[in-house]
Amino acid sequence: MRLKLQYIAVLGLLLCILLSVGCTENVTDNSIVAEDATNEEQYRTVVDSRGVAVEVPVNIERVATVSDGLVEGVMTSIGVQDTLVGVGSSCLQRNFNYSYETVGGETYEYENGMNPVTYLNPWIMELPLFVSSGSAVNYETLASLEPDVVIVRIGSCSLRYIEDESTQKSIETMESLGVPIVVLYDPNCYDSPDMATISDEINIIGQVFGKEYETQIIADYLEEQVSFVSERTQTIQEEEKPEVLIFGASPKARGEGGAGQIFGLDTLESFFIEDIVNANNAFQEEGYFKTVSAEHMLALNPDVIVLCTASGYHPPLELYEAPYYQSLQEMDAIKNRKVVALPWSPCNCAKRLEYPIDVMVIATGTYPELFEDVELDEWLIEFYQNVYGVDVETAKELRSAQWMEWTIDECPSCS
Numbered sequence: 288m289r290l291k292l293q294y295i296a297v298l299g300l301l302l303c304i305l306l307s308v309g310c311t312e313n314v315t316d317n318s319i320v321a322e323d324a325t326n327e328e329q330y331r332t333v334v335d336s337r338g339v340a341v342e343v344p345v346n347i348e349r350v351a352t353v354s355d356g357l358v359e360g361v362m363t364s365i366g367v368q369d370t371l372v373g374v375g376s377s378c379l380q381r382n383f384n385y386s387y388e389t390v391g392g393e394t395y396e397y398e399n400g401m402n403p404v405t406y407l408n409p410w411i412m413e414l415p416l417f418v419s420s421g422s423a424v425n426y427e428t429l430a431s432l433e434p435d436v437v438i439v440r441i442g443s444c445s446l447r448y449i450e451d452e453s454t455q456k457s458i459e460t461m462e463s464l465g466v467p468i469v470v471l472y473d474p475n476c477y478d479s480p481d482m483a484t485i486s487d488e489i490n491i492i493g494q495v496f497g498k499e500y501e502t503q504i505i506a507d508y509l510e511e512q513v514s515f516v517s518e519r520t521q522t523i524q525e526e527e528k529p530e531v532l533i534f535g536a537s538p539k540a541r542g543e544g545g546a547g548q549i550f551g552l553d554t555l556e557s558f559f560i561e562d563i564v565n566a567n568n569a570f571q572e573e574g575y576f577k578t579v580s581a582e583h584m585l586a587l588n589p590d591v592i593v594l595c596t597a598s599g600y601h602p603p604l605e606l607y608e609a610p611y612y613q614s615l616q617e618m619d620a621i622k623n624r625k626v627v628a629l630p631w632s633p634c635n636c637a638k639r640l641e642y643p644i645d646v647m648v649i650a651t652g653t654y655p656e657l658f659e660d661v662e663l664d665e666w667l668i669e670f671y672q673n674v675y676g677v678d679v680e681t682a683k684e685l686r687s688a689q690w691m692e693w694t695i696d697e698c699p700s701c702s
Contacts, residue, residue: 333494336441336472336487343436343467343495351434353418355379355443355634358471359404359411361489364505364640364675365498368408373432375418375445378634379404379411385600389608397600397690400631403641406688407675418445424457430464436495437466440488442473442637449476469495473637480558485638486510505640508673512643513563516650519657520565529653531560532569532589532620535576535597536605536612545578546615548597549587555638556595556645564650566591581614591653592620594628596635602628602693627652630689640674641689664694 330342347367352358353375362368374380383400405411417428422445429437439446439458446454449472462468471488474480486506493502533556535548550556551574560568569589570577594601603626606612620626629645638645647666651658664686671682686692 331494331497333469333491335469335491336476337470339470341467341469343469345497347435347496349432349434351375351417351429351432351437352439353424353443353445354438354440354471355445355637355639356402356404357443357473357485357488357637357639358438358440358492359408360640360674361492361502361505362496363404363407365493365496365501367496367498368404370435371408371411371414372434373415373417373429374411375416375424375439376443376634377416378402378444380414380416381405381412381633383600383631383633387605387609389604390610390613391608395602395604397602397631399688400600400633400690401688402633403671403675403685403688406685407677407681422446422453422457424461426460426464429461430466434466436469437461438469438471438492438495440471440473440637442475444634444636447636474555475637480555480562482513482638482642483510485642489640505674509640509643512670513646516646517563517565520563520650520654523565523654528565528567529590530569530587531564531566531591531593531649531653532587533557533560533593533595534584534606535595536601537578537597537599539598540578541611543578544580546581546584546612547579548576549579549584550576550595555642556593556649559646559649560653563646564653566649566653584615585618588618589620590623590625591649592618592626593649593652594626596629596632600631600690602690604693625652628691628693630691632689641670644670644689644691664691667691667694 329345331345333341333343335341347370349372350370351373352371355376355378359371359379379402385397386394388394415428415432417425441449441454446457448454458468458470471491474482474484477484489502489506490499493499533550537548540547549570551570551572552568553573553575557568560566569587592606594603594606606621606626615621627648629648630641651661651663667686668679668682671677671685
């Protein structure tokens, strides 16, 4: 009887051992499955502007960008700018100073102009720059940054043309580093301008960081500002449309014997004038921009002149009072004080979050009677607050950083 009991006990012990081994194997198998699931949860798929599905980490700690401010601006708006470890645009790492003299000998100084992103994040000036002014990517520097993701915007001054073989080669070489590369297309990459593509870019950035809700709010707000303008001007009849000229008061153009540069029908500025503000581009020729003489300017004689960033900043007063523009004083736009200026935009190859400012400046300068309720200087404050989530004082400082203080005294819709 005792032997029988001992035999049963031994069998029971063996059974427990076998069961425990089986349980151990099952736990190990479950651990493997859980580990695989965890690995999958560490990445998310983002479809970029190329239509390429890119796997990016869920937890992004290090980001490198090739952009003139659009990507970095969105990152600032959604609160992930601290992940930036390197940039591809030198214009994000500078402040600018310009001055000009009037016919009376008075000198106007414009100091510390900069991209809003740089103003809000001055430490960006100290980050490694891995793209030269000649659009050459330093791949060694980029690799040394050990980014979790690189966000590249084609259309920016660093990588400007989508059809450029060097641009495509730069993308391919960056991808060969084994880092996820998310590529964005600015509006100039498409056959027909459509500012909705900027919303697409903004939302792709939101997907990269898991901030889709936040970026949708930004994109919607920007589109609302543009829609506000187009809805107000859509009933303007053809015979009522003013002639509006985008003019770059470039010192380089003057050095070559011209008066400046004017922008043709293939530009986004022309799209703003004709398709959104519902006016006429005074320069009805294809092409991007053209250097013109004073005689050509006088012949065009536009109703409104919009000054843009062109080898420097140019306020309305420069066209009114600079000695080198006295030959243009008989133009209707100058005589009628219908000159406005777009915000200072260094590296203005591609439109950024501030593109509705361009639209609103053109609209209020062209149709002041339709926008009597828009005080441009105050509208700018609200714009910066809504886009960047800053307080009133910081918004005023951003207005100054973009040299838009001319709106305080010369707002055409505030007179």
